[in-house]
Amino acid sequence: MASIRLRKVVKKFGEHVVIPEMSLEIPDREFAVFVGPSGCGKSTLLRIIAGLEGVDGGDVIIGEDRVNDRPAAQRDIAMVFQDYALYPHMTVYKNMAFALEMRNMHRAEIDRRVRDAARMLRLETLLDRKPKALSGGQRQRVAMGRAIVREPRVFLFDEPLSNLDAKLRGEVRTEIKRLSQQLRTTMIFVTHDQVEAMTLADRIVVLNGGRIQQVGTPEEVYNHPANRFVAGFIGAPAMNFFPVNVEAEGSGFTAVLRDGTRLRLPISQTEGIRAVNARDAVLGLRPENVTTREFTHSASVRARLDVVETLGSDTFGYFGLAGGQYVARLKADFGIRPGSEVELGLDMSAAHLFTDDDGHAIQ
Amino acid sequence: MVSATALRRLGGLQLALVSLVILAPVAWMVLSSFKPSAEVTAYPPTLWFTPTLDNYRQLFSSTPFARYTLNSLVVAAGSTLIGLGFGVPAAFAVSWRRMMWPALVTLAARMAPGTLYLLPWYLMFRWLGLIGSYWALILTHAAITLPIVIWVLLPFFDAVPHSVLESAQVDGCSVPRTLWRIALPLVVPGLVVSAILAFIFSWNYFLFALVLSNSDTKTLIAASFNFIGEGATYWGALMAAATLIALPPLLLAFAVQRRLVAGLAVGAVKG
Ligand SMILES: Nc1ncnc2c1ncn2[C@@H]1O[C@H](COP(=O)(O)OP(=O)(O)OP(=O)(O)O)[C@@H](O)[C@H]1O
Ligand SMILES: [Mg+2]
Numbered sequence: 001m002a003s004i005r006l007r008k009v010v011k012k013f014g015e016h017v018v019i020p021e022m023s024l025e026i027p028d029r030e031f032a033v034f035v036g037p038s039g040c041g042k043s044t045l046l047r048i049i050a051g052l053e054g055v056d057g058g059d060v061i062i063g064e065d066r067v068n069d070r071p072a073a074q075r076d077i078a079m080v081f082q083d084y085a086l087y088p089h090m091t092v093y094k095n096m097a098f099a100l101e102m103r104n105m106h107r108a109e110i111d112r113r114v115r116d117a118a119r120m121l122r123l124e125t126l127l128d129r130k131p132k133a134l135s136g137g138q139r140q141r142v143a144m145g146r147a148i149v150r151e152p153r154v155f156l157f158d159e160p161l162s163n164l165d166a167k168l169r170g171e172v173r174t175e176i177k178r179l180s181q182q183l184r185t186t187m188i189f190v191t192h193d194q195v196e197a198m199t200l201a202d203r204i205v206v207l208n209g210g211r212i213q214q215v216g217t218p219e220e221v222y223n224h225p226a227n228r229f230v231a232g233f234i235g236a237p238a239m240n241f242f243p244v245n246v247e248a249e250g251s252g253f254t255a256v257l258r259d260g261t262r263l264r265l266p267i268s269q270t271e272g273i274r275a276v277n278a279r280d281a282v283l284g285l286r287p288e289n290v291t292t293r294e295f296t297h298s299a300s301v302r303a304r305l306d307v308v309e310t311l312g313s314d315t316f317g318y319f320g321l322a323g324g325q326y327v328a329r330l331k332a333d334f335g336i337r338p339g340s341e342v343e344l345g346l347d348m349s350a351a352h353l354f355t356d357d358d359g360h361a362i363q
Numbered sequence: 364m365v366s367a368t369a370l371r372r373l374g375g376l377q378l379a380l381v382s383l384v385i386l387a388p389v390a391w392m393v394l395s396s397f398k399p400s401a402e403v404t405a406y407p408p409t410l411w412f413t414p415t416l417d418n419y420r421q422l423f424s425s426t427p428f429a430r431y432t433l434n435s436l437v438v439a440a441g442s443t444l445i446g447l448g449f450g451v452p453a454a455f456a457v458s459w460r461r462m463m464w465p466a467l468v469t470l471a472a473r474m475a476p477g478t479l480y481l482l483p484w485y486l487m488f489r490w491l492g493l494i495g496s497y498w499a500l501i502l503t504h505a506a507i508t509l510p511i512v513i514w515v516l517l518p519f520f521d522a523v524p525h526s527v528l529e530s531a532q533v534d535g536c537s538v539p540r541t542l543w544r545i546a547l548p549l550v551v552p553g554l555v556v557s558a559i560l561a562f563i564f565s566w567n568y569f570l571f572a573l574v575l576s577n578s579d580t581k582t583l584i585a586a587s588f589n590f591i592g593e594g595a596t597y598w599g600a601l602m603a604a605a606t607l608i609a610l611p612p613l614l615l616a617f618a619v620q621r622r623l624v625a626g627l628a629v630g631a632v633k634g
Contacts, residue, residue: 052529072532079533085526089548098544099534146534 001185002063002153003028004049010057011044011210018044019210021058026188026203031180034190035197036207037233042190045207046156049188051075063153073102078147079156082163084139086131086146092118093127096145110149117145120179137168144176148183155187161196173199194234198222206230228359231284231352237316239352240290240326242283246273246353255283255353259322263299266349272362276355281362284352287316290328290344298348303328308338317342389609396602403598418599419607425600426586428607434497435583435608438572439565441501446508446561447554454513455542458520459528466517469510477570480506485574495577503571508561515560519553520546559619563612583608 004026011019018041026032034042047053048060051072059066067075078099086095093114100110118124121141131139140160147155157176161169177200180187189200197204198218206213206221206229213233214226225231231239244255246265253265253273263283265273273281303319308330315330328344330336353362395403397414422428453465484503485494493499523546531545532538547554572585587604 050533052532071537072529073535073537075533077533079530081526081530083524083526085524085530087527087531087545098531102535102540146530150534 442504450512
């Protein structure tokens, strides 16, 4: 068990700067999730921590040790790869025992750990099989087992669920959550699936273009996104963004949509708006705050639904307003048809406001 | 448009041509080795004759054939081992780290005509006092086997997923151990193919032995070369020698033909 610290880490591939300069601390025993779009540097970051990639600047610190010059073999970390990377020529048992053999562990201890892990992951009947004879889900569990038996200081996962079908993915996700609570070891989990990020993380690290956009609990990242990128990335369907003019009105401010609709901004934002002297801004409202459901909404708009998605538990309606395309979360009703006119209530108490230029949250 | 039948006929023709060029001399060689000496050089070649082992008897009585065979075996096996010893790590490095120079250097060395090396090597080995030793032959033949091993193994190593090797590193393997415990077991078919090809090429190579060996270490193929200068009476023995020399490579090639084909479809490594 150990904390992980990155201090001003820089990573380039040739001339291509993948991570300009990053500092990050993940406390001991925390489950951190790196999330971000494809190519943002999540895997690279994980591989830097693992020791599979070097850095072009800065320090990587695991526990108390600066490990920049330490090869992966000596970092005492375990990693689950996206393609599982099982050893094709070894049985499931051997796959799990291998790392322990490399550490010259006592045979009896190896056997105990492998069998414990096999029981925990329901692999007992598969111990003599080769990876080729396993299903995708079983291979995934072997990869997990191989990491668990190590009892490492840190677990790293690089999109371990992305090769599973949707149902299995959900199950394994829960499994990993359970394991993490059992093991209480520092874990870093890379994904571009924000549902995985929200459900697994103690702390989410949102990345884009090799830069940290926000570090926070799922609740913080969801309810208080630091900028427009985080707001748009976390949550599905994505947050609606309305370009607005901000006008002073009475003691507070009002956002004016391009079609003239006036929406009173919450008092809580008054200070922030004053501080940046915002004129043009972007108003953010999550789909669940644009809805037909009964609640005391502060404003409403009439809209015509272009597309309706019924998921059973939810119905999402897509509509055009003031030149933009938006989505509302309607009440679960299979009867809603595209083309219908609805009165949508906007919950302005949940409104986010971002600067027009660099997209920082105004709070 | 070329029709399918036309293509098939073309293929048939090609096959016939190839067989004629490759198989006819082999057949001629094998048949001649069993002919009475008078008929070996007869023109047109006789197809019906009373087979005899005279040529073989003559070969074994007039030359230390067994000794030459042993020499060839020692040199081919030794140079194959050296080729594997250096070629396997080199191919691994080339494949994994994209470190291309070992592959290119050995290939360039192999492309240069052998005669280029003869004089320098002769002087070098004479200076070292190694002329006529097995070492001179084994080391020089390693120049034949090394590029074969590297280039045959490359696609096999390339087919091993990088993440498997990285996984081994994370699990605590040093690079040599990653090669030994993980990569090598996954390229066994490639090892077999490269070892056999290296052995055959070394076995068949005569130029270096011509200069660097003495009568005690002369390889089969270099020794058989000497028969040619010694008059028409030895044609039958030469054919017998050629037949015996060709036998091991042919048998080996047959033994691994399955592997050779499988080796081309390297995907088998992936689990
Ligand atoms: N070995 C490499 N050589 C050159 N560029 C690389 C290398 N590995 C990654 N990159 C580049 O670095 C950037 C970050 O890649 P990385 O694999 O970390 O992204 P990622 O966030 O994991 O994306 P994904 O979600 O698709 O896995 C990309 O632009 C990629 O092209
Ligand atoms: Mg990745």
